[in-house]
Amino acid sequence: MKKNPVTEYIRAEENQCPTAVWKFSVLDQACFPMIIRGTLVYDVQLDVDTMKAGFKKLLYYYPHLSGRMKDKSGIQFTNDGVPFTVTSEPDLLLKDALKKGQDVDRFSSDIKPSRIRRGIDAPLSVKITKLQDGSVLGIKCSHACMDGDSFYTMLYNWGQICKNENFIEPVLDQSLFHVPMNLSREEVQKAAFNRGWKKVSKLAFLKILPTFMFGIVKERTDAFYFSADGLSQLKRQISTDVSFPCSTHVALSAFLTKMLLKLFNHSEKTTCVQVTVANLRNRLTEIPSTFVGNASSIVATPNFSAGASLEEITGIIHRTLQPLRETSLEELRNIVSLSIQAMKLKLPVLPFDFTEMYSKKPTVFYINNFSKFHIYDLDFGFRKPVSIIPHNLSDQVLIWPAHPAKGGVEVYFSGIPARMIRKMKKDDPWFQEMKQYN
Template sequence: MNSSPSVKIVSKCFVKPKTILEESKKPYYLSPWDFAMLSVHYIQKGLLFQKPLHSTDTLLDKLRESLAIALVHFYPLAGRLSAQINENTKSYSVFVDCSNSPGAGFIYATSEAVNHDGRTMSLLTVQVTELVDGIFIGLSINHAMGDGTSFWNFFSAWSEIFQAQESNKTDELYLKNPPVLKRYIPQGYGPLFSLPYSHPDEFIRTYESPILKERIFCFSSETIRLLKAKINQVCGTTSISSFQSLTAVIWRCITRARRLPIERETSCRLAADNRGRMYPPLPRDYFGNCLSALRTAAKAGVLLENDLGWAALKVHQAVADHTSEKVTIMIDQWLKSPFIYHIDRLFEPMSVMMGSSPRFDKYGCEFGMGKALTLRSGYAHKFDGKVSAYPGREGGGSIDLEVCLVPQFMEALESDEEFMSLVYF
């Protein structure tokens, strides 16, 4: 989804919600979780489909029409970020203006941008690329507007509307999982939060990834099942999940591939959805950011000297310890001292970061072209040690891992017998 000399922009336009709701005429306020995302890249993900029998022009018309309907349900994505600055008090506030915006972008290529660029860029951009024998549909969503759960909820809703449109049922459409747009605002605060800055240059930092090699490794449902059973048996428990088991494998194998000194600390982080961990919990379809990056760590020598079960227990404990009390403490800390995430400071060198989730129904997004052939992500959020988890196309609990490493580490990982014995081709 990053721009390339080989990508030709065929057309550009903006798409507004088909119906302008009364609530969309008011400012749309962001939560503390959202503010923290202002300096990270847009989420860029997309699906590759078999080329349809009908013309691409017909597909594009249907995509634009269904997008206009989807934006009625997700109207903040058609807006723009608006800033209020008070230089005297060093106060910088941001909200979404849905009234003074041309709408969501609908183009053939996307830009690499950070989330604060949503003041001048669309908060949502659709990229449709026609290939020789396929169609790639990609979305780029401002991360201040939502996390991975929100991203795929929108993608799924758009697909649902497109499918209903094919059956001429859009007039009676009720989404299976309508978004809950009311943002989380801690009691006694807001609705408009302020950052202790007087200019965006004080908190916006651009990030350029190093030269990376990227590869997708596939793990069958049977491999995942056996791995989970083996680890739980070794640990004398039944509570370690499939994803925690696979995370332990990738943490150890990447650490071995890096050939770190035995005393060097290496960390492993997992993106955790806080919706169900809040008290009271937020709705499952809450639209916005509600994430934490859980962390566990060990010295490289200790991690590799111990067996896989030891690492899996470390990962499992990090997840088990992430309670509603921990989430509340994190929110309170932000309210007392607001901060902005910066990729180069958030993750330590020689760490592993497990992002996205195999739980998202990514292959359930169909646009009249059947099940997608594969899933790909864009340039955003790529760094050495970044791993994104996707459901395998075969379903049934299979998992695909998109791994980003500097070339020499990737070469070593591809030669790791323990790791490659689990991968299927």
């Protein structure tokens, strides 16, 4: 039996500056259609009063989350409040809430970009569902206000406040992510083409429209588990055959790329690209670790053939990500600057052919790695979560931290790969190869 939910609008205890506006960056605006969902599962009852008291204090540091849009440029610090819903499902056990196929969205309150844009809704919602033997904390946030890093940092800070412990104050200064618009439209397009970037036509968008319309892009597999020992084994195996120190991320990315090539049975001469999402915090000196907003970039490899060996793919990814490890980071800065200027000018150019992620046999493999996020440290003073269900953004390949007691990572495939994997027989050799490092 589900009890009627009760919603209260929580406001910051103190409004820093009611007339101030949190201005969207170009990257924030590009992320506006997306919503980040966080679902944290606890085997204890969360104390609602403690959570609300801490949340009121939290909003002082994140005033844009309780504000409203007055125009398209950003969010005014109106402190109109965030909907905080409490409901009970006393017949639902924790183990049942975590079952495969469970409707995860039921544990959070919906927010819609269209209503946020019109200034009707807050860009954040919170919901606590009390179970028979635990609780689920569901949070949804506009991606225009936060990326994954700042989203989970915000939740961590909320926990620190509830425990009366210190945390590093977030930085809400979008001017830090400033890219000078010093090139004309023609110059940006020429620079992009000189780098081998692709122009995405309107016709190409129409071809992939059904993938979005029919929800294929939201389909996701169950987790493929890679143990800590398995990851070390994979890294050692590859490192013995290459002439450079191979990171775990590069080794796993190469392996997953190779497995996707096998999944779609590409011919050896098929041209492919691997794409990595890179966090810019502490990589670009002007973007601190506490920066709130969107601060990431995509880094694409040069074209390579589907017939490339695992070691060859590893080398290609390693060399592509080399700018992220250099102290000057000028190459990364150039990539980011060109991307932002192209977005600002609404030029349909990208470092890779975006539509090839959604073709029947994808040749672009997009990997987003969350394994470095300490999401299992989200403790509000009661106990750490027993499970954190991954967000539902359409990352083609998502690398997610497994529970610390287990170690290692979980890998999820979404979109076309997910649909392909679900159609395969469970005794297919592909599954055995995927599971060799668990």
